[in-house]
Amino acid sequence: MADSELSVPETASHALLSVRALSFRYDRDDIFSDVAFDLHARDVLLLSGPSGSGKSTLLRSLARLLAPQTGTITLKGRSWADIPPPTYRRRVAYLQQQPVMLPGTTVRTNLLLSFRFDVANGPDDEQLNSLLSEAALESIRLDQDAGTLSVGQQQRIALLRLLLMRPAALLLDEPTASLDRDAAQKLIDMVADERERSALAVLLVSHHTDDADRLSPRMAILKNARLEVLS
Numbered sequence: 001m002a003d004s005e006l007s008v009p010e011t012a013s014h015a016l017l018s019v020r021a022l023s024f025r026y027d028r029d030d031i032f033s034d035v036a037f038d039l040h041a042r043d044v045l046l047l048s049g050p051s052g053s054g055k056s057t058l059l060r061s062l063a064r065l066l067a068p069q070t071g072t073i074t075l076k077g078r079s080w081a082d083i084p085p086p087t088y089r090r091r092v093a094y095l096q097q098q099p100v101m102l103p104g105t106t107v108r109t110n111l112l113l114s115f116r117f118d119v120a121n122g123p124d125d126e127q128l129n130s131l132l133s134e135a136a137l138e139s140i141r142l143d144q145d146a147g148t149l150s151v152g153q154q155q156r157i158a159l160l161r162l163l164l165m166r167p168a169a170l171l172l173d174e175p176t177a178s179l180d181r182d183a184a185q186k187l188i189d190m191v192a193d194e195r196e197r198s199a200l201a202v203l204l205v206s207h208h209t210d211d212a213d214r215l216s217p218r219m220a221i222l223k224n225a226r227l228e229v230l231s
Contacts, residue, residue, distance in 0.1 A: 014077035015040050016201050017062075017092065017169050022071030024054070024061055030225040031057045035071070037220065037229050039169060041199035045229070046209060046217035053222045055205045056097075059171045062203070063094035075168070090114070093167035097174040099154035101146040107132075108142040110157055114165045123164065131160055134193075136186050152183030159187060163194055169201040170194075176211050184211050191215065 015038035022035040031054040039045060049055050060066045062073065064085050073080045080088055101110050108128065115122030123131070125142055132140055135156045140149065146157065155175060162170065170191065176184035192214045194200050204212055219230040 014074070016043070016076060018074045019062070020072050022058075022061065022068050022073065024057055024066065024068045032222060032227065033225045035227045037227065039201040039203060041168075041201055042195055044195070044202040044204060044212070044215040044217035045220055046212050046215075047203060047205045047220050047222060047227075048207065048209065049222035054225065055222050056173050058222065058227075059094060059173045059203065059205060063092060063171055064088055065094070090165045091167055092169045092171065093162040093165055094171040095155075095159055095162055095173065095175055097177050099151065099158040101149070101154055101157070103147065105146055106142060107140055107144050107146050107149070107157060110146045111142075111161055111164065113161055131164075135160055135190055150183075152179045152187075155179060155183070156187055156190065159190055163190075166198065167200065169203070172202065172204045172206075174205055174207070176206065176208060184208070188212060188214055 017039040019038070020036050023033045024031045025033075035058065037045065047055055047058075057066065061068045064080065075083060075088065075091060083091075102113070108125070111128055111131075112122050128142055129138075132138055132142075137153060137156055140153065146154065149157065155178070159175070172191070175187055179187065188211055191200075191202060195202060195215070202215065202217075204215070204217065206212060221228050221230065
C-alpha cells in the first residue's frame with residue numbers, strides 16, 4: 001500500500017485513528033486492558049497517569065513497536081494489519097522521550113533520514129535551513145555534528161525529522177521532560193503550528209500539563225490498566 005492511499009481525508013464514519021479493545025500483558029500482569037478511543041484531525045489527547053502505569057507501552061504499541069495481545073487499530077478506516085509497518089509508521093509517527101541522533105552524523109543527515117532511499121525527493125538545503133529557522137534553530141549548521149547539540153536542540157531536530165514525513169498523527173512520549181522551559185515551549189509551539197498547518201492529530205504523554213496549554217487538549221488518564229477519556 002502506497003503512502004498516497006492513506007492520504008485521503010477521514011470521513012464522518014471513520015476517525016483518523018480508531019483504537020478498540022487494545023490490551024497488553026507482560027507475563028501475567030495487564031499493563032493496559034480494553035483501551036478504546038478515537039483521534040480525529042487536529043485532535044490533541046493529553047495522556048497522564050502514575051509512573052509505571054503503562055503510558056509509554058501504550059504509545060509504543062500504537063506505533064507498532066510492540067505487539068498487543070488483543071485489539072484493533074484502524075487508520076482512516078483501514079486496519080493496521082492491512083498496512084505495511086513502514087507505511088503505518090510514516091503516517092503515525094512516534095517521538096520518544098530521549099532524542100536519538102545517528103552517531104557521527106550531521107544535522108542534515110539526521111533531518112533527511114526518512115529520505116535516505118529517495119534523496120531526489122527530499123528537501124534541499126535552503127528548505128532545511130528555513131525549517132531550522134522556524135524551529136528557532138537558525139544558529140545550527142546543516143554540516144554540524146548532531147552529537148554537539150544540546151538535548152533541547154536534538155529533540156527539536158528529532159521532531160522536524162518526523163514532521164518532514166508529513167504524518168497524519170503524532171505520538172509524543174514526554175517530549176519536554178528533559179528540556180528547560182524555553183526549549184519545551186518551542187517544541188510545543190512547533191507541534192501547535194504543524195497541527196494548524198496540516199490538521200495533525202496528536203497523542204501527548206506528559207506530567208507537565210501546563211506545557212500543552214496552547215494545544216487545548218482533551219484529557220485522558222491511564223491508571224490501574226484502564227484508560228479513561230475525561231473530556
